[in-house]
Amino acid sequence: MADTVLFEFLHTxxxxxxxxxxxxxxxxxxxGSRGEEVGATTGQKMSLSxxxxxxxxxxxxxxxxxxxxxxxxxxxxxxxxxxxxxxxVAVFQKQMxxxxxxxxxxxxxxxxxxxxxxxxxxxxxxxxxxPKFLAFTCGLLRGALCTLGIESVVTASVAALPVCKFQVLIxxx
Amino acid sequence: MAxxxxxxxxxxxxxxxxxxxxxxxxxxxxxxxxxxxxxxxxISAMGKALVDQRELYLGLLYPTEDYKVYGYVTxxxxxxxxxxxxxxxxxxxxxxxxxxxxxxxxxxxxxxxPFYNPGxxxxxxxxxxxxxxxxxxxxxxxxxxDPVQVGPTSCVRSSPAGPLxxx
Numbered sequence: 001m002a003d004t005v006l007f008e009f010l011h012t013x014x015x016x017x018x019x020x021x022x023x024x025x026x027x028x029x030x031x032g033s034r035g036e037e038v039g040a041t042t043g044q045k046m047s048l049s050x051x052x053x054x055x056x057x058x059x060x061x062x063x064x065x066x067x068x069x070x071x072x073x074x075x076x077x078x079x080x081x082x083x084x085x086x087x088x089v090a091v092f093q094k095q096m097x098x099x100x101x102x103x104x105x106x107x108x109x110x111x112x113x114x115x116x117x118x119x120x121x122x123x124x125x126x127x128x129x130x131p132k133f134l135a136f137t138c139g140l141l142r143g144a145l146c147t148l149g150i151e152s153v154v155t156a157s158v159a160a161l162p163v164c165k166f167q168v169l170i171x172x173x
Numbered sequence: 174m175a176x177x178x179x180x181x182x183x184x185x186x187x188x189x190x191x192x193x194x195x196x197x198x199x200x201x202x203x204x205x206x207x208x209x210x211x212x213x214x215x216i217s218a219m220g221k222a223l224v225d226q227r228e229l230y231l232g233l234l235y236p237t238e239d240y241k242v243y244g245y246v247t248x249x250x251x252x253x254x255x256x257x258x259x260x261x262x263x264x265x266x267x268x269x270x271x272x273x274x275x276x277x278x279x280x281x282x283x284x285x286x287p288f289y290n291p292g293x294x295x296x297x298x299x300x301x302x303x304x305x306x307x308x309x310x311x312x313x314x315x316x317x318x319d320p321v322q323v324g325p326t327s328c329v330r331s332s333p334a335g336p337l338x339x340x
Binding site: 057060061063064065067068069070071072073147148149 | 183219227228229246247248249250280281284285287291
């Protein structure tokens with residue numbers, strides 16, 4: 001049981017560390033709070049993409065290590081099921097709660113008690129802070145999909161902690 | 174005993190080819206290249222079959238008069254090709270399977286190495302724990318262009334903003 005909390009602590013520290021490096025405020029004193037906001041948002045976008053790319057690299061490695069010894073992926077849906085079951089269990093010790101698709105390349109994965117958000121709050125508190133704790137996991141999903149041969153765009157949204165939805169968009173080629 | 178081993182990425186370019194240096198290496202490169210067609214055939218044939226358990230080991234791809242070529246594919250569509258001397262009849266299917274399994278495990282370790290960028294060529298040291306006759310070489314843990322000594326001071330690079338582990 002102690003193993004799960006090690007990753008949670010590491011993840012929390014990663015997010016805190018990347019957020020601590022706020023860029024310098026905007027040019028001049030006259031820019032004031034507006035300049036700081038602009039500087040802060042570009043810095044935040046950089047931090048989000050750093051987190052996402054970290055998750056991507058980890059996802060690539062997991063996508064190589066986790067699948068079974070047999071060729072089990074016949075189609076896209078099989079790969080998504082692998083993500084919901086095997087990958088989620090390996091990283092978060094639970095399965096994804098629901099997987100929905102429109103069969104046109106859009107998949108919505110819903111987790112009703114996401115372990116990285118569970119210790120934070122239950123409900124609407126800290127809703128603005130939640131997205132940065134999802135960036136690594138979005139990268140994780142994208143990396144695993146990439147190793148298994150699917151290029152995708154993964155975004156996450158939170159309506160109320162700790163329920164979160166991951167949307168996977170697979171463009172049709 | 175394997176005479177040539179190749180690891181081929183899913184886009185069909187080689188990540189790693191190593192053959193015994195006494196032979197003409199180009200001949201093996203060509204053999205591996207031609208065997209890719211057979212591998213693709215086998216993969217697509219397996220896709221159509223409604224067998225639940227599709228194996229990663231593809232078996233004998235094609236025999237030539239001097240050599241036999243065996244194939245193996247992973248879930249990430251990375252292919253391993255092994256060329257074996259025909260004159261060695263003592264080598265059984267199980268041994269080939271176990272060699273491929275070891276190769277697969279080594280490749281998975283390379284993927285998990287944070288200093289390796291997926292898609293790069295795999296650099297490997299020639300002498301290693303595995304004897305030459307079994308698997309040709311062992312994956313090294315160092316990337317090609319950056320001769321970093323793995324030690325206590327190398328993992329954390331200080332940047333102006335403070336020590337931040339990047340990879």
